Amino acid sequence: MKPDEWMRLENEADVPSPALVLHLERIDENLRRMVALVGNPARLRPHIKTHKLPQLVVRQLALGITKFKCATIAEAELAASAGAADVLLALQPVGPNVGRLLQLMRTFPAVRFSTLTDSPEALATLNRAATAAGVSVEVLLDLDVGQGRTGIAPGPEAAALYRTMSTLPGIRPGGLHAYDGHLHQRAVAERAAACERAYAAVEKLRTELLAAGLTVPRVVAGGTPTFPFHARRGDVDCSPGTCVLWDAGYGTNMPDLDFLPAATLLTRVVSRPARNRVCLDLGHKAVASEMPHPRVIFPVLPNARAVGHNEEHLVLETEDAGNFPVGTVLHGIPWHICPTVALHSHVSVATAGRASAIWPVVGRARFISI
Ligand SMILES: Cc1ncc(COP(=O)(O)O)c(C=O)c1O
Numbered sequence: 410m411k412p413d414e415w416m417r418l419e420n421e422a423d424v425p426s427p428a429l430v431l432h433l434e435r436i437d438e439n440l441r442r443m444v445a446l447v448g449n450p451a452r453l454r455p456h457i458k459t460h461k462l463p464q465l466v467v468r469q470l471a472l473g474i475t476k477f478k479c480a481t482i483a484e485a486e487l488a489a490s491a492g493a494a495d496v497l498l499a500l501q502p503v504g505p506n507v508g509r510l511l512q513l514m515r516t517f518p519a520v521r522f523s524t525l526t527d528s529p530e531a532l533a534t535l536n537r538a539a540t541a542a543g544v545s546v547e548v549l550l551d552l553d554v555g556q557g558r559t560g561i562a563p564g565p566e567a568a569a570l571y572r573t574m575s576t577l578p579g580i581r582p583g584g585l586h587a588y589d590g591h592l593h594q595r596a597v598a599e600r601a602a603a604c605e606r607a608y609a610a611v612e613k614l615r616t617e618l619l620a621a622g623l624t625v626p627r628v629v630a631g632g633t634p635t636f637p638f639h640a641r642r643g644d645v646d647c648s649p650g651t652c653v654l655w656d657a658g659y660g661t662n663m664p665d666l667d668f669l670p671a672a673t674l675l676t677r678v679v680s681r682p683a684r685n686r687v688c689l690d691l692g693h694k695a696v697a698s699e700m701p702h703p704r705v706i707f708p709v710l711p712n713a714r715a716v717g718h719n720e721e722h723l724v725l726e727t728e729d730a731g732n733f734p735v736g737t738v739l740h741g742i743p744w745h746i747c748p749t750v751a752l753h754s755h756v757s758v759a760t761a762g763r764a765s766a767i768w769p770v771v772g773r774a775r776f777i778s779i
Pocket residue numbers: 456478499588590631632633634648649650651652
């Protein structure tokens with residue numbers, strides 16, 4: 410059996426390249442493993458940034474997952490349209506996105522929306538807009554547990570901001586948000602220990618807020634690398650995203666996590682510019698390229714080296730080039746799936762080894778209707 414056998418499609422001759430192919434049975438298996446890992450779908454709040462697809466929201470709803478995390482207003486809108494009951498916009502709304510969040514709440518009154526804050530100014534703006542609109546917005550305090558990207562360090566300043574939240578008429582305190590996306594230790598014991606250290610401050614803050622008589626309805630924590638550790642806590646909503654589609658980056662660096670690559674890139678040899686080179690139609694407009702090579706892993710070309718990457722071309726150097734004539738189909742696993750999805754207006758959907766549908770990547774848009 411060829412190492413890329415599971416990625417190949419009976420009707421691949423009909424699939425234009427480059428294409429991102431979603432393997433539906435593998436996605437369903439990843440969803441089942443995600444639920445099994447935490448034991449209860451009510452404890453899940455998967456991030457939809459990875460796939461940006463209403464069809465995959467619907468498949469998660471079928472497993473009893475009702476809460477979702479998203480990063481953009483468009484993702485929030487697609488989740489709500491697809492039937493999500495509870496949508497957390499995990500990016501503090503500023504500028505016109507404040508009004509767009511309120512518009513989302515008006516358009517989907519049955520959906521429980523919430524968002525994040527780490528700033529008294531942004532919170533005050535949101536409170537003013539919500540009060541003027543006659544509504545209140547549920548807001549979680551965004552905590553910086555070490556990534557240094559957004560959030561406020563758990564401590565007295567964070568407690569003060571949470572207390573402020575509970576005094577504002579347009580704001581309902583929704584609990585705490587702690588994303589630990591900086592924890593990428595390959596060794597599971599080291600990653601687990603780092604996760605516990607980072608989370609200890611969150612737990613301490615929660616205890617203090619509760620002791621002060623404040624309500625802390627929930628804590629939302631983590632992505633995929635720390636999912637197993639937050640899953641053990643019992644009282645935390647887990648928010649992994651990548652594990653739904655999986656990729657070569659996490660597959661290589663997180664050996665303890667048992668998910669299946671479920672999204673592959675279908676490309677063709679478009680030229681053989683030298684005896685030991687193949688050029689593929691897989692430029693950086695088709696595969697995420699924010700990291701060094703390899704940006705895609707080809708199981709049939711384990712020793713190939715990327716020597717050139719342009720908008721529509723990927724040039725590989727390999728002594729096996731002679732075995733890959735112009736027109737040959739190659740299948741690879743992207744290193745980083747989330748931004749790869751965002752490069753594709755449509756995905757090809759494979760079931761039972763056949764490309765059987767094409768889905769628009771609805772959440773790739775910055776605007777849908779709001
Ligand atoms: C705030 C937040 N939560 C959750 C996730 C999901 O993490 P992962 O991609 O590791 O599953 C991300 C990913 O970027 C994120 O930014």
